Amino acid sequence: MKTTFRWQLAIILLVICGAWIVTCSRGSQNSPVITPEEDASQFVTLTDVVPDAILEIRYFGTYNFVGSRIDGYEEPTALLTRQAAEALKAVSDDVRKQGYRLKIYDAYRPQCGVDHFVRWAADIPDTLMKPYFYPDLDKSVLFEQEYIYEKSGHTRGSTVDLTLFDMATEKELDMGGTFDWFGPESHPDFCGNPETGEYTGDCSKSPAGRSITPEQFAHRMILRRAMLSHGFKAMDTEWWHFTLKDEPFPDTYFKFPVRQLKQ
Numbered sequence: 001m002k003t004t005f006r007w008q009l010a011i012i013l014l015v016i017c018g019a020w021i022v023t024c025s026r027g028s029q030n031s032p033v034i035t036p037e038e039d040a041s042q043f044v045t046l047t048d049v050v051p052d053a054i055l056e057i058r059y060f061g062t063y064n065f066v067g068s069r070i071d072g073y074e075e076p077t078a079l080l081t082r083q084a085a086e087a088l089k090a091v092s093d094d095v096r097k098q099g100y101r102l103k104i105y106d107a108y109r110p111q112c113g114v115d116h117f118v119r120w121a122a123d124i125p126d127t128l129m130k131p132y133f134y135p136d137l138d139k140s141v142l143f144e145q146e147y148i149y150e151k152s153g154h155t156r157g158s159t160v161d162l163t164l165f166d167m168a169t170e171k172e173l174d175m176g177g178t179f180d181w182f183g184p185e186s187h188p189d190f191c192g193n194p195e196t197g198e199y200t201g202d203c204s205k206s207p208a209g210r211s212i213t214p215e216q217f218a219h220r221m222i223l224r225r226a227m228l229s230h231g232f233k234a235m236d237t238e239w240w241h242f243t244l245k246d247e248p249f250p251d252t253y254f255k256f257p258v259r260q261l262k263q
Contacts, residue, residue: 037252037256040256042081043081044080044081045078046104049080049085050088050092052102053101053103054103055076055103055104056104057076057104057105057258059106059109060076064129065132065182070116071112071115072110072257073113073257077260078104078107080158081249083247087232091226095222100222103164104162105161105163106154107161108258109154110155110255113258121139121143121147121148126139133180133181134147134182135208147182151253155253156252158244160242162242163175163179164219164222175216186237189236190203190205190239191217192217192221199218201214224239227242231246232244
C-alpha cells in the first residue's frame with residue numbers, strides 16, 4: 001500500500017510540475033514568460049546614460065518623510081526606462097551649459113515602496129519626521145489631500161524627482177523648500193506663475209505665512225523650463241517631479257527592486 005501511495009504521489013507531482021512548465025514557457029524551455037511587472041529589460045541605470053548626474057536617493061536612507069529605508073530600495077542607485085533616461089540626458093546637457101548638474105532624489109520606485117508609504121500613512125501615531133516634512137498637516141489628512149497614493153507614476157519607470165546642483169558654488173541651487181515637503185509651498189505656482197515664469201509675490205496659499213524669494217522662484221523655473229523643453233511634463237503640486245510625456249509603459253506598474261542593473 002505504501003509503495004502504491006508513493007507512486008500516486010509521484011504522478012501527482014509530475015502532473016503539477018508539467019503544468020507549471022507549460023504555464024511558464026512560450027513553447028520553448030529557453031523562453032520563460034516574465035510578467036511585465038517583473039521585467040527590467042527596458043530599464044537602464046541612470047548614471048550609465050547621464051554619468052554626471054548626482055545621486056541622493058532619499059528612500060535608500062533615513063532622511064525622508066518616513067524616517068527609514070523604504071522597501072525595495074536595495075542599493076542607492078536610480079533606474080529609469082531607456083526613453084526617460086535618454087530624455088534626461090538632453091536635460092543634463094542643457095543645464096550644464098548654464099552651469100548646473102542634475103541631482104536625483106528618486107526615479108523608478110517599485111510597488112512595494114509605494115505600499116510602504118501607504119502603511120506608514122495609515123500608522124497615524126508615527127510622526128517622527130513631521131517637523132521636517134509636514135509640520136502644518138495632521139497626518140490623518142495625507143490620503144484625503146492626496147499626498148499619499150496607492151499607485152505612483154514613479155512605478156511606471158519614467159518619472160523622476162530632481163533638483164539642480166550649482167557647479168560654481170558646489171551646492172544645491174536654493175529652491176526655497178525641501179524635496180518632499182507636504183504643502184502648497186511645493187507647488188510650482190507658489191508665489192509665481194509657472195506658465196510665464198513671472199514671480200508674482202502671491203504666497204497666500206501657505207497656511208503658515210511662508211514665502212519664497214524671486215530668486216528661489218527663478219531657480220525652480222530654470223529646472224522646469226529645461227525639463228519641459230526635453231519631453232517631460234510637470235506636476236502641479238511638486239516643483240521637483242516630472243514625467244516623460246510619451247512614457248513607454250503608461251499602464252504598467254513594475255515591482256522589481258531598485259538595484260544596479262547588470263550590463
